[in-house]
Amino acid sequence: MAQTQGAYYVPHGSHWPIVGSFGLLGAVGGAGLWLNEVMVGKPIMAVGIGLLVVMLFGWFGSVIRESLAGYYNKQVDVSFRMGMIWFIFSEVMFFAAFFGALFYARTFSVPWLGGEGHGALTNFYLWPQYSAAWPTNGPQDIGGAFSTMSPWGIPLLNTLLLLSSGVTITIAHHALRTGHRARLLVFLALTVILGAVFLGFQVHEYAEAYEHFNLTLGSGIYGSTFFMLTGFHGLHVTLGAIMLTVMWARCAKGHFTRDNHFAFEAVAWYWHFVDVVWLGLFLFVYVL
Known part of the structure; x- marks a missing residue:
């Protein structure tokens, strides 16, 4: 549940940072493997990029909902x-x-x-x-x-x-x-x-x-x-x-x-x- 401390809005815990971290790891790690001609590099990179896209939509969506709710x-x-x-x-x-x-x-x-x-x-x-x-x-x-x-x-x-x-x-x-x-x-x-x-x-x-x-x-x-x-x-x-x-x-x-x-x-x-x-x-x- 969202909390406020004083006049500043403190958001609730979010899973999006960890999703973004795994997405970055997959995208960069997969790209490195692909450049070194490792077969699994390309699909790992694709999954990582997909996670990043999901994270961007989800995290920004949360911020938009908080803004429209008047928390800011x-x-x-x-x-x-x-x-x-x-x-x-x-x-x-x-x-x-x-x-x-x-x-x-x-x-x-x-x-x-x-x-x-x-x-x-x-x-x-x-x-x-x-x-x-x-x-x-x-x-x-x-x-x-x-x-x-x-x-x-x-x-x-x-x-x-x-x-x-x-x-x-x-x-x-x-x-x-x-x-x-x-x-x-x-x-x-x-x-x-x-x-x-x-x-x-x-x-x-x-x-x-x-x-x-x-x-x-x-x-x-x-x-x-x-x-x-x-x-x-x-x-x-x-x-x-x-x-x-x-x-x-x-x-x-x-x-x-x-x-x-x-x-x-x-x-x-x-x-x-x-x-x-x-x-x-x-x-x-x-x-x-």
């Missing part, structure tokens, strides 16, 4: 906001690591391999034919010749799509705060659609990269950083679109009020974060 007050709301802020900060650090790898490779590793500074001996003895040019696929063209993706085609279009989605979700948020339900649902749906179109264009771009430009994960440091950065961003867009879809369903059911809708705000924060990361990607991966 201002203190709980502050806790949720602080938690979301720290979560987004962890995501910032996640992408900072990949941007840092890209910066280090371009600014230090490539010039050193080309003979600049401390890399003179390395270049002379190991890779005397290496040209310190970016993008690179490694000494002696280890990754094979490839072409880069032009920033003024699909990447520019995707930039416009995400910037537009930032506008539509802001309009939806304003509609929620002013009580315009129809406008809220329309612009929130538009945000989901823009995100889905973005992902469709990214899939098409990947197909073009592999089939026509020979740009793959094996195309040296450029190929690996390109697909790691854009791929993880695409994963975040996918998760954001799923969360926005859930928010649309909750809005349609009337779960939120003008003054009590932090779940919507949290997803909006996340979506704006995804937009900002893409601007960095477009500039440092595609343009420069």
Whole structure:
């Protein structure tokens, strides 16, 4: 039975953390076994991912029911906001690591391999034919010749799509705060659609990269950083679109009020974060 201590809501015991723990263990452990060509790895990973999905639906469902029951007050709301802020900060650090790898490779590793500074001996003895040019696929063209993706085609279009989605979700948020339900649902749906179109264009771009430009994960440091950065961003867009879809369903059911809708705000924060990361990607991966 739920209890309260003072003014702060203390939830009852839940089995979802242990379900999530087993799900993570199965997903990561199974993936490791699969990569090492152990036959049972793939089904174990599938079961682990399934447990994680069940845990997400069950745990978030419990939180939604508690919120609708009126258990949460201002203190709980502050806790949720602080938690979301720290979560987004962890995501910032996640992408900072990949941007840092890209910066280090371009600014230090490539010039050193080309003979600049401390890399003179390395270049002379190991890779005397290496040209310190970016993008690179490694000494002696280890990754094979490839072409880069032009920033003024699909990447520019995707930039416009995400910037537009930032506008539509802001309009939806304003509609929620002013009580315009129809406008809220329309612009929130538009945000989901823009995100889905973005992902469709990214899939098409990947197909073009592999089939026509020979740009793959094996195309040296450029190929690996390109697909790691854009791929993880695409994963975040996918998760954001799923969360926005859930928010649309909750809005349609009337779960939120003008003054009590932090779940919507949290997803909006996340979506704006995804937009900002893409601007960095477009500039440092595609343009420069």
